[in-house]
Amino acid sequence: MKKGLLLLSVLYTALCFSQESKSKEKFWSGNFDLGLNFTKNTEETFQFNNIFKLNYKLRNHILTLNNNIAFVSKTGQKELLNKGKQDLKYEVTSKNLNIRFLFQNLYDIDKKIKNRYTSGVGVSYNLFDKKSVNIGITIQREKENVLGRDDKLQNRLNSNILITKKIKKSIQFTFKNSYQPNLDGFGDFRWISNLSVRMSLSTQFLLSINTNFNYDSEPEIGIPETDYQLINSISYSF
Numbered sequence: 001m002k003k004g005l006l007l008l009s010v011l012y013t014a015l016c017f018s019q020e021s022k023s024k025e026k027f028w029s030g031n032f033d034l035g036l037n038f039t040k041n042t043e044e045t046f047q048f049n050n051i052f053k054l055n056y057k058l059r060n061h062i063l064t065l066n067n068n069i070a071f072v073s074k075t076g077q078k079e080l081l082n083k084g085k086q087d088l089k090y091e092v093t094s095k096n097l098n099i100r101f102l103f104q105n106l107y108d109i110d111k112k113i114k115n116r117y118t119s120g121v122g123v124s125y126n127l128f129d130k131k132s133v134n135i136g137i138t139i140q141r142e143k144e145n146v147l148g149r150d151d152k153l154q155n156r157l158n159s160n161i162l163i164t165k166k167i168k169k170s171i172q173f174t175f176k177n178s179y180q181p182n183l184d185g186f187g188d189f190r191w192i193s194n195l196s197v198r199m200s201l202s203t204q205f206l207l208s209i210n211t212n213f214n215y216d217s218e219p220e221i222g223i224p225e226t227d228y229q230l231i232n233s234i235s236y237s238f
Contacts, residue, residue, distance in 0.1 A: 028238075030054040033208055035233030046073045049231050062091045072110070083108035096126045102138065112220045114145040120158065134162040140180070146220060155183040170200040191215040198235065206235040
């Protein structure tokens with residue numbers, strides 16, 4: 001572990017100085033999404049989603065803030081079920097190699113998770129010049145607060161792949177897949193997949209369709225191992 005952290009610190013220093021002579025441009029960018037979903041089968045489910053993403057870039061340094069919240073109302077339940085995720089990510093990038101530092105909080109009352117705090121450090125590599133395929137690995141430390149039992153600490157590995165593809169500059173497909181085993185026992189793992197399609201409606205407004213698949217090999221008692229979501233939203237980018 002110590003050797004790995006030392007190697008990351010050397011790579012971080014090298015990447016910082018490798019871009020010293022390049023443009024000192026800096027800028028802000030981001031997007032704001034609002035989505036509403038209604039489902040009626042054996043019960044009625046209404047879901048409101050809000051996604052906010054903010055990026056700040058200075059040369060090869062990128063700071064990203066993400067806020068994703070959802071409120072769910074189901075038949076027969078008086079209170080709204082709420083879930084969300086907030087993360088702060090700092091990256092140092094080069095042509096192909098990137099180093100990232102991550103801080104995250106996740107909560108999902110429907111899965112009995114009050115809070116799951118995560119911090120991590122990792123590297124990723126762009127397989128092609130256009131950065132359309134990126135593979136990465138991160139070492140994560142988690143503290144999880146679950147309803148009805150004591151907190152638990154875990155060390156996990158997060159290996160992921162990110163694929164992006166643009167069609168005629170107006171449609172973008174993004175696929176992200178993450179495998180997160182517990183370092184104390186690889187039989188305890190999570191599998192998280194996301195596929196999104198974003199279609200331009202104007203210079204700043206987009207239609208966004210997201211599908212999320214989550215698998216947890218060891219969920220809390222009474223919670224299913226898998227869940228699936230389809231989220232439609234309107235996005236404003238800036």
